[in-house]
Amino acid sequence: MKRIIVQPSPALSGSVRIPGAKNSTLALIAAACLADEPVRLCDIPSIADIQIIEQIAEGMGLVIQREAVGQLLIDARAVHAAVIEPAKASAFRTAYYFVGALLAKHGRVSVGYPGGDDFVSRPIDQHVKALTAMGARFTFHADHYVVEAASLVGADIYFDMITSGATMNVMMAAARAKGRTVLRNAARDPEVVDTANLLIQMGARIRGAGTDTIVIDGVSNLKGCTYHVIPDRLIAGAFLMAAGVTGGSVTVMDVIPEHLGSCLAKLTEIGLHIETTSSTITAHATGVYRATRVRTAMYPGFATDLQQPLTSLLLKAPGRSLISDRIYPNRFQHAAQLRRMGADIEVRSGVARLNGGKPLTGALVHASDIRAGIALIMAGMIAEGKTTVMGVHHIERGYENMIEDFRLLGANIAVCQSDDEELRWLASSAT
Numbered sequence: 548m549k550r551i552i553v554q555p556s557p558a559l560s561g562s563v564r565i566p567g568a569k570n571s572t573l574a575l576i577a578a579a580c581l582a583d584e585p586v587r588l589c590d591i592p593s594i595a596d597i598q599i600i601e602q603i604a605e606g607m608g609l610v611i612q613r614e615a616v617g618q619l620l621i622d623a624r625a626v627h628a629a630v631i632e633p634a635k636a637s638a639f640r641t642a643y644y645f646v647g648a649l650l651a652k653h654g655r656v657s658v659g660y661p662g663g664d665d666f667v668s669r670p671i672d673q674h675v676k677a678l679t680a681m682g683a684r685f686t687f688h689a690d691h692y693v694v695e696a697a698s699l700v701g702a703d704i705y706f707d708m709i710t711s712g713a714t715m716n717v718m719m720a721a722a723r724a725k726g727r728t729v730l731r732n733a734a735r736d737p738e739v740v741d742t743a744n745l746l747i748q749m750g751a752r753i754r755g756a757g758t759d760t761i762v763i764d765g766v767s768n769l770k771g772c773t774y775h776v777i778p779d780r781l782i783a784g785a786f787l788m789a790a791g792v793t794g795g796s797v798t799v800m801d802v803i804p805e806h807l808g809s810c811l812a813k814l815t816e817i818g819l820h821i822e823t824t825s826s827t828i829t830a831h832a833t834g835v836y837r838a839t840r841v842r843t844a845m846y847p848g849f850a851t852d853l854q855q856p857l858t859s860l861l862l863k864a865p866g867r868s869l870i871s872d873r874i875y876p877n878r879f880q881h882a883a884q885l886r887r888m889g890a891d892i893e894v895r896s897g898v899a900r901l902n903g904g905k906p907l908t909g910a911l912v913h914a915s916d917i918r919a920g921i922a923l924i925m926a927g928m929i930a931e932g933k934t935t936v937m938g939v940h941h942i943e944r945g946y947e948n949m950i951e952d953f954r955l956l957g958a959n960i961a962v963c964q965s966d967d968e969e970l971r972w973l974a975s976s977a978t
């Protein structure tokens with residue numbers, strides 16, 4: 548079975564180019580379907596989620612052409628069936644973006660329930676509430692739901708909580724609805740701004756993306772364009788943390804440092820030295836590791852998707868650290884796996900409490916989701932002996948070339964498909 552093998556690694560050193568953001572790309576591909584002409588998307592990461600969307604596209608008449616590395620041409624002119632099968636929808640998170648993207652043009656969208664990383668509860672009630680306010684009717688079935696709207700009309704929507712997914716989905720629906728939609732308590736994430744920027748380039752009338760109030764005046768036509776997705780702030784953050792974990796120095800290139808404000812502040816607080824230019828960030832370990840308290844929050848707060856790799860970094864910091872996830876209070880599956888490696892960590896009442904500065908030992912561990920995977924890999928680099936990380940398919944949903952990138956930075960790591968392959972790699976890496 549496919550597994551990642553991590554051996555004790557030296558201090559990571561060097562630079563790594565950061566790919567396009569998964570969480571933006573998933574929205575941009577759907578948003579491109581709103582156009583009446585082809586849309587070219589550039590810097591698209593090569594990850595499993597995108598391959599699933601390509602399969603979904605085939606069944607709908609949506610043409611997604613790979614023009615060059617990282618370049619997709621999306622042509623929705625021949626979409627004949629706005630139907631996304633349950634098996635495909637449940638293989639990733641955001642099949643629901645096709646509701647926002649296709650409802651105004653097609654009047655009916657059938658889609659399976661969302662999958663993605665499992666944090667016990669990931670409701671979509673805000674998507675339903677907002678689209679219903681715009682005139683959509685939902686019918687729920689065992690493995691899929693159907694959304695219908697003879698005509699979508701603008702509405703004034705107040706989200707009960709800040710949600711990036713619902714903000715983007717409803718923004719797409721509103722782009723071609725009749726009249727004005729106002730989204731209040733909207734998410735301010737860079738991915739929301741990125742999606743708005745693509746829609747604006749296609750001719751949509753959107754103001755306020757990046758603030759908590761977004762105003763969208765629906766238009767009847769949207770045109771094609773060429774658009775570059777933003778870099779993945781979550782991958783960048785994880786590589787910077789890996790520099791800290793291994794006591795090294797890593798530069799992430801082609802990033803937007805402002806997108807990582809709260810992350811960089813926390814890394815500095817812990818003891819890393821951070822240097823930025825307009826498009827790079829370098830994290831240097833200084834030998835100082837301070838225990839701290841972290842509370843995740845929606846952007847610009849500390850991202851829930853960065854708390855797992857941060858946990859591995861805090862295992863280096865002597866003393867007690869506390870991590871609470873306010874976005875997904877149960878998102879701590881990595882804690883039990885880190886415990887198997889000897890980490891002194893327990894989760895009580897939605898708070899991970901850890902005592903850092905203790906040695907780790909390699910173990911067989913399971914990545915339950917994308918970011919848990921990176922946390923375990925990072926811990927494996929400083930553990931004594933071999934760490935085997937299973938659940939590789941979760942990691943592949945979000946990271947392109949991660950193993951290769953870590954190797955270039957000096958990590959002792961490999962993906963192996965079989966016991967034989969693993970034995971060969973272990974023998975070669977021992978020489």
Ligand SMILES: CC(=O)N[C@H]1[C@@H](OP(=O)(O)OP(=O)(O)OC[C@H]2O[C@@H](n3ccc(=O)[nH]c3=O)[C@H](O)[C@@H]2O)O[C@H](CO)[C@@H](O)[C@@H]1O
Pocket residue numbers: 569570571573640641668669670671672673674675708709710711712713734845851852873874875
């Ligand atoms: C593909 C993608 O972009 N995934 C990201 C997106 O997920 P996703 O878009 O699913 O997450 P949301 O931003 O929507 O969720 C934020 C919070 O709102 C709650 N909520 C959300 C919608 C809803 O209808 N009802 C509701 O209660 C969620 O349970 C959560 O507590 O943002 C999360 C929070 O930054 C990240 O961890 C995910 O990596």
Ligand SMILES: C=C(OP(=O)(O)O)C(=O)O
Pocket residue numbers: 639640641662663664665852917918945
């Ligand atoms: C939770 C994540 O992804 P998704 O929402 O796609 O499951 C993530 O990227 O960490």
